[in-house]
Amino acid sequence: MSVAALALSDDGNVEKSLYSLLDPGVDPGPTHVHGLTAEMLDGQPTFGDIVDDLLELLRGRTLVAHNVGFDYGFLAAEAELVEAALPIESVMCTVELARRLDLGTENLRLETLAGHWGITQMKPHDALDDAMVLAQILKPVLARARERSAWLPVRSVTRRTWPNGRVTHDQLRPLKVLAARMPCPYANPGRFVAGRPLVQGMRVALAAEVSHTHEELIERILHAGLAYTDAVDPHTSLVVCDHISTDQGKGYQASELGVPVVPGAEFIRSLDSVIGGAAIDEFVDPAARDDQLALF
Structure with a gap:
């Protein structure tokens, strides 16, 4: 690896x-993909040998990767094994x-994407070459995003600190899964009415x-103080849909x-003119809140 x-x-x-090449201490896996054999990796540094230099490079920066969930998961798992925190x-x-x-x-x-932007890729699946290609792709991609007013998919990462001081990193679960479970700080005002904000x-x-990706729409929904739901039921305020199927779908x-x-x-x-909602706390009578607290 x-x-x-x-x-x-x-x-x-x-x-x-x-x-750096790394000695994983186990079989390196699909050599036909990455070109690395066990003989090539034998005696190379371990992740623990290079982790301090890697953490110094990453410090204070946003981790950008092509399928970042995989790369982040790999780094987090390796860091935990050597008792380091990303x-x-x-x-x-x-x-x-x-x-x-x-x-x-x-x-x-x-x-x-490299071919689309006219960037030459010398060694696909080689870590350094992939990183160099991604760095070159990033400039035109960010420029295109500005042109289209597309939101950048930047996500915060979460970590847990256990009583013994050990830090673990949560995996980057799909945003749809997290958003559907995320409580909204505002009470549901009911159905959307056409012509009103x-x-x-x-x-x-x-x-x-x-037409937009679900991830981008969910990010905009949460940013605006709306609630995302993965189901359509009587409590749903509206459904975003460009073409209604005659017999299925939301x-x-x-x-x-x-x-x-x-x-x-x-x-x-319409997200540019969302009006303020009522905080859920405003719907709880103070006396009732005291009664509820006394139950615990």
Whole structure:
């Protein structure tokens, strides 16, 4: 196995770099993919040997990777094994970012994006070459994102500190899963009414038939103080859907329940004028709150 990391300046130039082959102490896996054999890795540094240099490079930066969930999970697991803590507060996935830009490519693999932007990839699946290619792709991708007013998929990472002081990193679970369980600080004001603004606390479901990615829409929903729901029920305020299927999907479910359906472009525009909602605490009588607390 190998590891490579590049620290970029604000203008996208490489400030620091780290690259090393690593001796995993086990079979290196699919040699036909990465080209690394057990003989090549025998005697190379271990992750523990290079972890201090890696942590110094990562400190105070956003971790950017192509499928960042995989890379973050690998780094977090290796760091825990050597009792180190990743100094990473946020991550960004370039697969998700490219998905938001509607590039028209056959797929979103790194080599495909490199070809799309005219960037030469010398050794696919080599850690250093992949990192260098990604650094070159990042400039035009960020420029395209600014042109399209696309939100960057930057996510905060979470970690737990146990009583013994040990720090563990939670895996980057899909945003849809986290958002569906996330309590909204505002009370649900009910159904959306066409012609009126959105109100914080409204419960929003997303149909499959939308032009923006679900991740971007969920980020915008949460940022606006709305609640994301993965189900359509009588408490749903609206469903974002561009084309309602005649017999299935969330758009169809909404029409059956009388839940308003809003096209994606209209919903995005309406997020600029969301009005304040009522905090849930305002709906709890102080005396009732005392009674509830006395039960515990």
